Amino acid sequence: MACIAKRHPNIVAIGLRNELLKLPIHHGLFHTDWVHHMSLGARAVHAENSTLLLVAGGNFAAGNLGFIRGHHFVPEIKDRVVFESHIYNGGYVNPLWKRLGYNWTSKYLICLIENRNGFVRTLKHRPAPYLLGEFGLNCQVFPNDQHDAHFFRAVTDWIRSEKINFGFWCICGSYAYREGQQDRNEDFGLLTADYKQVRNPELVRALQDIA
Known part of the structure; x- marks a missing residue:
């Protein structure tokens, strides 16, 4: 390659x-x-x-x-x-939005990213560029799923404040074959399953605001 x-x-x-x-x-x-x-x-x-x-x-x-x-x-x-x-809104973060509220959970999430990964930008012996290579959510329910909406806001606020380069998962709307299934839908995809339209224009606009 x-x-x-x-x-x-x-x-x-x-x-x-x-x-x-x-x-x-x-x-x-x-x-x-x-x-x-x-x-x-x-x-x-x-x-x-x-x-x-x-x-x-x-x-x-x-x-x-x-x-x-x-x-x-x-x-x-x-x-x-x-x-x-x-970073995704997985089992170690998602339940906390309801239990701890937005302020505490968003602080925990950003500390998690920084302490595990973002620190490379400030390494004393050799600072290095950092890329948030993937974050994403179910495009079909955004922003109606409150927890995903909280997750998106927390991550994008951090991206803006720290001027982080990022990639969003993902653009594809479906897969020809995946996990034993033909034409499998991709819930996180920005495009519809037939690749003809944007699945969620509101989400695309929100990503464009931080790009």
């Missing part, structure tokens, strides 16, 4: 591995398997195409980079590493 990108100057970055799962982290220390294999990937891509940015997502589905606080990741590759994380 790094070689193919040479022929396409509009490709500026390659993700080293999407949403790594089930790599245990012990007491906040960097995990040697992540460092070893992600370093191999970064060096292989960089050797083939040194112009590309190398996007490194954290552990637990790109949810945690905390273990690199004390680690110099591929120190010989200068100004090419971008750290990435993904």
